[in-house]
Amino acid sequence: MEYLSTDKILVIDLNTTEVEEEELSEALVQEHIGGIGITKYLYDKYKEDDPIVIGTGLLTGTTYPASASAQITAKSPVTGKVCHCPVIYKLGVEIKYSGFDYIVVKGRSESPVYLWIHDGVADISDAADIWGKDVWESTDSLRKFVGDGLLQTMMIGPAGEKGSDYAQVCYNHWSSPDRFGFGKLFGARNLKGFAFRGMGLIEIAEPEDYVERSLEILKAVKENSFLEKKGIAQILTALGEEGIEEWMRPVTHRHSADYFTPYATNTGLFMDEDPGLLKESKEDEPGVLVSDIYALLGFKNLELSAVDAGRALKACAKYGIDPFAVAELCGKTTLEEIKASFDSISGEVVIPGRGLFTPWCPTGPIFNDFGLSGEDEIMAWWERRQAVSMIFGIQPIFSLMCPELTEENMLELASLGTGLELTQETLDAVIDNIFG
Numbered sequence: 001m002e003y004l005s006t007d008k009i010l011v012i013d014l015n016t017t018e019v020e021e022e023e024l025s026e027a028l029v030q031e032h033i034g035g036i037g038i039t040k041y042l043y044d045k046y047k048e049d050d051p052i053v054i055g056t057g058l059l060t061g062t063t064y065p066a067s068a069s070a071q072i073t074a075k076s077p078v079t080g081k082v083c084h085c086p087v088i089y090k091l092g093v094e095i096k097y098s099g100f101d102y103i104v105v106k107g108r109s110e111s112p113v114y115l116w117i118h119d120g121v122a123d124i125s126d127a128a129d130i131w132g133k134d135v136w137e138s139t140d141s142l143r144k145f146v147g148d149g150l151l152q153t154m155m156i157g158p159a160g161e162k163g164s165d166y167a168q169v170c171y172n173h174w175s176s177p178d179r180f181g182f183g184k185l186f187g188a189r190n191l192k193g194f195a196f197r198g199m200g201l202i203e204i205a206e207p208e209d210y211v212e213r214s215l216e217i218l219k220a221v222k223e224n225s226f227l228e229k230k231g232i233a234q235i236l237t238a239l240g241e242e243g244i245e246e247w248m249r250p251v252t253h254r255h256s257a258d259y260f261t262p263y264a265t266n267t268g269l270f271m272d273e274d275p276g277l278l279k280e281s282k283e284d285e286p287g288v289l290v291s292d293i294y295a296l297l298g299f300k301n302l303e304l305s306a307v308d309a310g311r312a313l314k315a316c317a318k319y320g321i322d323p324f325a326v327a328e329l330c331g332k333t334t335l336e337e338i339k340a341s342f343d344s345i346s347g348e349v350v351i352p353g354r355g356l357f358t359p360w361c362p363t364g365p366i367f368n369d370f371g372l373s374g375e376d377e378i379m380a381w382w383e384r385r386q387a388v389s390m391i392f393g394i395q396p397i398f399s400l401m402c403p404e405l406t407e408e409n410m411l412e413l414a415s416l417g418t419g420l421e422l423t424q425e426t427l428d429a430v431i432d433n434i435f436g
Contacts (some may be wrong), residue, residue, distance in 0.1 A: 003204055012115060049106035052072065056393055057389075059392045061259070071390045078180060083357070094196045098196045099121070114130065135320045210416045252268075263398050312327075353383045356386075361400070365400055
């Protein structure tokens with residue numbers, strides 16, 4: 001598939017150590033479009049191997065607004081369902097630029113390994129030196145080893161290695177949208193994680209028309225008044241949580257956005273440095289980057305200070321454990337008790353709707369109402385919106401803010417980008433298959 005693509009599907013067998021490449025055909029894109037449309041197809045194709053499938057959206061890494069995300073598709077060891085977890089920050093784009101649109105991992109390694117994906121090359125690498133280390137130590141170690149501070153990682157920590165139901169696959173140093181126990185799945189395969197780096201280019205069938213139309217959509221997006229806001233406190237306030245901005249203010253340092261996403265959905269908290277610091281801190285890591293609004297709110301509801309909530313989130317990210325599950329289930333009220341509870345928490349984290357998409361993402365509109373009413377209509381809209389976002393690679397929280405990102409113009413840009421005729425009927429069929 002020549003356009004919007006690296007043209008490659010990578011298949012890795014951890015048991016035999018075989019690494020194979022398959023062509024991403026136009027026929028496959030024509031039928032399944034991309035993102036979780038194709039990761040679900042690949043999961044079904046290799047179902048007997050219970051694979052872990054990573055894929056990028058069809059528009060990921062382009063000039064379409066918020067085209068930031070990739071996805072993990074796998075059977076949750078907690079729910080028993082095939083679920084889909086967004087890959088956020090800058091990592092989703094790096095996956096595509098590293099040389100592969102889709103990665104299928106099957107089998108189990110006899111000893112700990114990580115997968116090093118770079119410039120169209122895939123290596124199964126010995127993870128003995130990082131197995132047992134936390135997420136931060138593992139990421140820092142690999143960046144030092146490769147000599148590249150921009151290396152993007154997808155790693156588990158001790159929670160995944162120990163087989164915790166609440167183990168997360170973390171992205172770089174930070175917690176992720178994983179509410180499905182995918183960290184446990186990685187650990188069971190002796191898979192410490194992935195490291196990605198690449199300088200790939202994406203070819204577009206009609207580049208001038210694609211960029212022009214993207215900028216028209218971006219201009220319409222920027223007419224929204226909510227873009228004057230920033231960060232997760234403003235999101236929580238819009239969702240009806242009072243007092244969150246005042247509570248966070250003493251530690252709020254900065255806000256950051258995922259690739260080409262007009263709203264900063266992440267907030268950096270400084271607990272060990274002046275939050276107003278403009279120059280680079282002399283501390284190794286004075287704070288934590290927060291994307292999980294409900295985990296932060298959960299620690300606030302435990303009556304922790306914003307400082308201690310930030311430290312709890314930082315500890316969860318290092319350990320590779322779902323911070324929302326910790327806040328919801330640990331039953332502790334002090335920072336030290338919370339950190340000590342990581343290996344003993346128990347209970348169930350509710351996954352809404354059909355249980356396919358992560359409640360890390362608010363289950364309804366943000367800032368705009370999209371003309372919806374009633375719980376059933378909102379839930380149906382949310383599930384479809386999540387599916388569409390993860391087919392095309394759109395940042396899933398931003399998709400809940402912005403009516404200007406429509407199925408119609410995503411299909412329009414996908415057709416301009418690929419030179420294929422991708423229709424609403426095709427998209428509906430792909431979504432039916434995902435929900436089926």
